[in-house]
Amino acid sequence: MSAEPTLTETARVGDPSDLPPGGSGRTPARRGIRIPRKLWLPWLLLTPALGVLGVLLLYPLYRVGALSLQEYRLRNIVTGEVEWLGIDNYREVLTDPLLWKVAFPNTAVFAVVNVALTVVVGTLIALLLARVGPWTRGLLTSAIMAAWAVPAVTGTYVWVFLFDSRAGLVMHVLGDLGLVDPDTTNWFTERLPFYGIATLNVVHHGFPFVAITVLAGLMTLSREVMEAAIIDGANAWQRFWYVTVPLLKPVFAVVTILSTIWDFKVFTQIYLMPGGDGANRDVLNLGTWSYITAISQNNFGLGAAIAVLLTLLLLAITGVYLRVLFRQEEL
Amino acid sequence: MRVRRLAVGLAAIGLLAAACGDNSSENNNFANSGDDKISAKGETLSVWIMEGTNPDAKPFFKDVAAAFKEETGATLKVQYVPWADAHDKFVKSIAGDTTPDVAEVGTTWTPEFADVGALLDLSRQVEDAQLGGDLVDGLVEAGTVDGSLYGMPWYAGVRSVIYRTDVFEKAGVEPPTTWDEFVTVGEKIKAENPDMITFPVPGDSEYGVYPFVWGAGGDIATQDGDSWKATIDSAEAQEGISFYTDLALEHGFSTPAATTWDEADTSDAFSRGEVAMTIAGNWTPGALIEANPELEGKIGAFPIPGKDSGVSPSFLGGSHLSVFQTAENPDLAWAFVRLMSQGDFAAQWGDESGFFPGSKSLLEKAQAEDDPLVAPFAEQIVEGGKSVPVTPLYGQVQGKKTVSAMLQSILSGDATVAEASEQAATEMDDVFAQGG
Numbered sequence: 152m153s154a155e156p157t158l159t160e161t162a163r164v165g166d167p168s169d170l171p172p173g174g175s176g177r178t179p180a181r182r183g184i185r186i187p188r189k190l191w192l193p194w195l196l197l198t199p200a201l202g203v204l205g206v207l208l209l210y211p212l213y214r215v216g217a218l219s220l221q222e223y224r225l226r227n228i229v230t231g232e233v234e235w236l237g238i239d240n241y242r243e244v245l246t247d248p249l250l251w252k253v254a255f256p257n258t259a260v261f262a263v264v265n266v267a268l269t270v271v272v273g274t275l276i277a278l279l280l281a282r283v284g285p286w287t288r289g290l291l292t293s294a295i296m297a298a299w300a301v302p303a304v305t306g307t308y309v310w311v312f313l314f315d316s317r318a319g320l321v322m323h324v325l326g327d328l329g330l331v332d333p334d335t336t337n338w339f340t341e342r343l344p345f346y347g348i349a350t351l352n353v354v355h356h357g358f359p360f361v362a363i364t365v366l367a368g369l370m371t372l373s374r375e376v377m378e379a380a381i382i383d384g385a386n387a388w389q390r391f392w393y394v395t396v397p398l399l400k401p402v403f404a405v406v407t408i409l410s411t412i413w414d415f416k417v418f419t420q421i422y423l424m425p426g427g428d429g430a431n432r433d434v435l436n437l438g439t440w441s442y443i444t445a446i447s448q449n450n451f452g453l454g455a456a457i458a459v460l461l462t463l464l465l466l467a468i469t470g471v472y473l474r475v476l477f478r479q480e481e482l
Numbered sequence: 483m484r485v486r487r488l489a490v491g492l493a494a495i496g497l498l499a500a501a502c503g504d505n506s507s508e509n510n511n512f513a514n515s516g517d518d519k520i521s522a523k524g525e526t527l528s529v530w531i532m533e534g535t536n537p538d539a540k541p542f543f544k545d546v547a548a549a550f551k552e553e554t555g556a557t558l559k560v561q562y563v564p565w566a567d568a569h570d571k572f573v574k575s576i577a578g579d580t581t582p583d584v585a586e587v588g589t590t591w592t593p594e595f596a597d598v599g600a601l602l603d604l605s606r607q608v609e610d611a612q613l614g615g616d617l618v619d620g621l622v623e624a625g626t627v628d629g630s631l632y633g634m635p636w637y638a639g640v641r642s643v644i645y646r647t648d649v650f651e652k653a654g655v656e657p658p659t660t661w662d663e664f665v666t667v668g669e670k671i672k673a674e675n676p677d678m679i680t681f682p683v684p685g686d687s688e689y690g691v692y693p694f695v696w697g698a699g700g701d702i703a704t705q706d707g708d709s710w711k712a713t714i715d716s717a718e719a720q721e722g723i724s725f726y727t728d729l730a731l732e733h734g735f736s737t738p739a740a741t742t743w744d745e746a747d748t749s750d751a752f753s754r755g756e757v758a759m760t761i762a763g764n765w766t767p768g769a770l771i772e773a774n775p776e777l778e779g780k781i782g783a784f785p786i787p788g789k790d791s792g793v794s795p796s797f798l799g800g801s802h803l804s805v806f807q808t809a810e811n812p813d814l815a816w817a818f819v820r821l822m823s824q825g826d827f828a829a830q831w832g833d834e835s836g837f838f839p840g841s842k843s844l845l846e847k848a849q850a851e852d853d854p855l856v857a858p859f860a861e862q863i864v865e866g867g868k869s870v871p872v873t874p875l876y877g878q879v880q881g882k883k884t885v886s887a888m889l890q891s892i893l894s895g896d897a898t899v900a901e902a903s904e905q906a907a908t909e910m911d912d913v914f915a916q917g918g
Contacts, residue, residue, distance in 0.1 A: 225573065225600075429886075431742070450878075
C-alpha cells in the first residue's frame with residue numbers, strides 16, 4: 152500500500168519512526184542501504200503489479216477453476232457451504248449436444264471468419280493509408296478511430312436497428328429493390344444471417360486496431376528494400392507478399408493473436424442481439440452459454456466449467472499459433 | 483514468498499467464507515414491534531425500485547422521501563433499476579453482498595431470493611401491525627415460503643388484451659368473447675388494415691402464451707408432493723400453444739419480426755400505431771399514451787377470451803417490497819415498507835402506475851371505479867388470475883428462457899408444436915430434477 156512513500160522516505164530521511172510497519176521494516180533503513188536494496192527493491196517495485204495481477208487476475212482465475220468443480224448456486228453463496236463435484240460439471244458440458252452442435256461451432260467458425268476478415272480488411276486499409284497524403288491520412292484515421300471508439304453496446308444496437316425487420320434501413324433498401332420480402336423475413340432467427348450481422352458488427356469494430364497497428368509497421372519499413380524489389384522486377388502483389396508480409400510478421404502475429412482472443416470470447420455483440428440471450432438456442436456461443444448458465448440460471452459451477460473450457464480452447468489455439476509462427480522463424 | 487502469498491490468499495478465502503457463513507438468515511432481525519414508530523436521524527436507507535412501472539416515479543418518491551424523513555428522520559436513497567436487468571443485478575448483488583436495504587422484487591423472484599436466505603421474514607412485523615387480513619391473497623401466496631412471508635404485497639398486475647378502439651370501430655367488430663370469435667375479429671381487422679399488425683405473437687414473451695395454455699385446460703407444470711413435473715407438452719397445453727402460434731403462422735395476424743420480439747418491442751410497435759390489438763399489462767396504456775399522445779382515447783381493453791366462454795386465465799404478477807438481510811437497520815427498512823404499501827402512498831402509486839394495490843381495501847376501491855381501462859383488467863384478475871409454478875426452480879426455467887425458446891422455434895418454423903413443447907418439458911424436468 153505505502154510502497155512509493157517508503158522508497159523515498161527511507162532513502163531520504165532515515166528516521167526509523169517514519170518507517171511504516173510491515174515487510175519493508177526489516178530492511179536496515181538507517182545506513183548501508185546499498186546492499187539490502189538489491190534484495191528488497193525489486194520486490195518493492197513489483198508489488199503494485201503483483202498486487203493488481205493477484206487481485207484482478209490470479210484470484211479470479213483460481214476462483215473460476217474452483218467453482219467449475221463445485222455445485223455452486225445462489226444458496227451456496229449465501230450459506231457459504233461448498234459442495235465439491237469433481238469433474239461432474241465438465242462431464243455434463245462435454246456430453247451436452249448443445250456444445251458440439253451449437254456453441255462450439257458457433258464460437259470457432261465465427262472466430263476464424265472474423266479474425267481473417269478483420270486482419271484482411273485492416274491490412275487493406277493500412278496499405279491505403281500508407282499511400283495517401285498526410286491530410287487524407289489524418290482524416291481517414293480519425294474516421295476509423297470513430298468506429299473503434301464506439302462502445303460495443305451502442306454499436307450492436309445500431310447494427311441490430313439497421314437490420315430490423317420492420318424499421319431497418321437495410322431491409323427497406325433490399326425490400327424496395329425486390330431482393331427480399333420484408334413481410335416474411337426476420338434475419339435474427341436463423342444462424343447464418345444472425346452471425347453474418349454479428350460479423351459485420353465485430354469486423355467493423357475490430358478492423359481499426361489492425362489498420363492502425365499495421366500502418367505503424369508499414370511506416371517503419373525502409374524505402375530501400377522496396378526500391379530493390381522494384382528494380383528486381385517484383386510487381387505490387389509480389390512486393391506485398393514476399394517483402395512486406397515477412398518483414399511485418401511480428402506485427403501480424405500480434406494483431407492476429409489479439410483478434411483471436413477477442414473474437415473467441417465475443418459476448419456483448421451476441422448477447423444483445425434479438426434472441427442472443429438464450430431465447431434462440433441456435434445462436435448460443437460459449438460466452439453467452441456460460442453467462443446464461445451462471446447468471447440467468449444461477450448455476451455458477453456449470454457456468455464456470457464452460458468458461459474454463461473456453462479459456463483452455465483459447466490457450467490451445469494461441470499456443471498452436473505461436474508454435475507455427477516460431478517454427479517458421481527458425482527455418 | 484510464494485508459499486506465504488498462497489497462505490495469505492487461503493486465509494482471505496477462509497475469512498470470506500466465514501463472513502458468508504454468518505449471513506444465514508435468522509428470524510429475529512427486527513428489534514422493534516412491526517407497529518412501532520422509529521427514529522433514525524442521520525441514517526440512510528437504500529432502496530431499489532423497478533424502472534418504468536410508474537412513468538414518472540421521481541416526483542412520487544420525492545414525496546415519499548419527505549414523508550419518510552418526517553416520520554423517521556432518515557434519508558431515502560432510491561435507485562431505479564430496469565426490469566430487463568433486474569434479476570441479474572439482484573443475483574450479482576446477493577453474490578457480492580451489496581444488496582440494498584429494501585427493494586421492489588418481482589413476485590416470481592421472491593421465493594428464489596428467500597430460499598437462499600437473502601430476504602428477511604416479515605411475518606411477525608405484518609402480524610404486529612395487524613395488516614395480514616387486508617393483503618391480496620395471490621400476492622401473499624407468491625411471497626410465502628415455508629409459511630413465512632418474505633415479500634410485502636405492494637402492487638399487482640395482470641395481462642389482458644388491449645386494442646385500438648378506432649380500428650375496431652372502422653372494421654365494425656366488437657371485442658371477441660371466444661377463441662373462434664378472436665380469429666373472426668382478427669380476419670376482419672386484417673382485411674380492413676392490411677398494413678397493420680393485427681395481433682403480434684412475440685417469440686420472447688412467455689406471458690403471452692400462458693393464457694392459451696391455461697385456457698385450453700392445460701398447465702405449465704404440476705406439483706406432486708415436493709417434486710414438480712412439466713405438463714407443457716400435454717395435449718391440452720399443445721392445443722393452446724397451437725392456437726396461439728397459428729394466429730401468426732396460419733392466420734398471418736403477426737409479423738416475422740415479432741419472432742424475436744419481447745413485450746417491450748410489442749409495446750413500441752403499438753405506440754407507433756402499427757398494432758391493432760395485443761396482449762399487454764394493465765400498466766401499459768398510460769405509458770403508451772405518454773409515448774404517443776395521439777393514442778389518447780383510442781385504447782380499449784378486454785379480458786383474454788376463454789376457449790368457448792368466459793375468461794382465459796392470465797398470469798397475476800406484481801411486486802413485493804422485501805427487506806434484504808444486509809439491511810443495516812431492519813426496523814427502519816420495515817418502516818419504509820409499511821409507509822409504501824399502505825394508505826395514501828399505496829393508493830397514489832396505483833393511480834399513477836395503473837397497477838392494482840396489494841391491499842384488499844384499496845383494490846376494491848379501484849374496482850368500483852368504472853374506468854374502461856381498469857374494469858376489464860379487474861375482471862381478468864378476479865375471474866382469471868393465475869400463477870406460474872410457485873417454486874424457485876421455475877425462476878431457473880425462466881432464466882433459461884425455456885418457454886421463449888419453445889415459441890421462437892415454432893414461430894421460425896424450426897420445430898412443430900409437439901417437438902418444441904416436448905423439448906421444453908424435458909428442459910423443465912431437468913431443472914426440476916436437479917433441484918435448487
